[in-house]
Amino acid sequence: MAGNPEAAAIWADADVYVGPLTAVNPASVTTPFPATWGLVGLLDGDKGFTEKREEQVSDHYAWGGILVRTSRSRFKLTRTITVLEDNEQTRKLIWPGSTDTEIIVPRPQPVKLGFELREGDKIKRLITRRYAEVSVDGDIVENETDLAAVTLVATIFPDSSGVLFDRQHTEEDEPGS
Numbered sequence: 001m002a003g004n005p006e007a008a009a010i011w012a013d014a015d016v017y018v019g020p021l022t023a024v025n026p027a028s029v030t031t032p033f034p035a036t037w038g039l040v041g042l043l044d045g046d047k048g049f050t051e052k053r054e055e056q057v058s059d060h061y062a063w064g065g066i067l068v069r070t071s072r073s074r075f076k077l078t079r080t081i082t083v084l085e086d087n088e089q090t091r092k093l094i095w096p097g098s099t100d101t102e103i104i105v106p107r108p109q110p111v112k113l114g115f116e117l118r119e120g121d122k123i124k125r126l127i128t129r130r131y132a133e134v135s136v137d138g139d140i141v142e143n144e145t146d147l148a149a150v151t152l153v154a155t156i157f158p159d160s161s162g163v164l165f166d167r168q169h170t171e172e173d174e175p176g177s
Helices: 088-094
Strands: 013-019 050-062 066-083 110-119 122-128 131-136 150-157 165-169
Touching: 013 088, 088 150, 110 150
Parallel strands: none
Antiparallel strands: 013 110, 050 066, 066 150, 110 122, 110 131, 122 165, 131 150
16 A cells, blocks of 8 residues: 555644734644633534635736746635634634623734644644634524534735744654655
8 A cells, every 4th residue: 555544634633722913832832832822612623624725826828829827826825613612712703802791893803823633642733924814704603402603714814925824743743754
């Protein structure tokens, strides 16, 4: 059999951390997130993290219909998560700027996000290099038969070099291992 089954993963556990723009990243994958980072709490594991890439692709042709170049621009990356808890961190993301006593029109605020996946001793973290803006994706439904869940979409903003995430991982998650 070709390939390495150890390089495949079914992530048993995951967390999402939220921090201010001044939040310091953990020193390594084995270092806990500092106290300035908050946990969003329980996540819908069946839905997981969904990553979507968008970009404008334009093909350029010479006379005779010969493809000469393809240009790419306006790259956008989003990550979707579904939160199951109503807590301080999720309320900040769902209703930014609101208080315990007032709900105001949401205007997404820049935040740092840390996505962590775990399977046994294998850990993979992606931490926004610059920031993300988070908004609700779809309807918020609360009823008597379903677990309350809110789907959030985070738009990831790269730094001036185009870096989206800082990646921390255990050796077992090393690309090519």
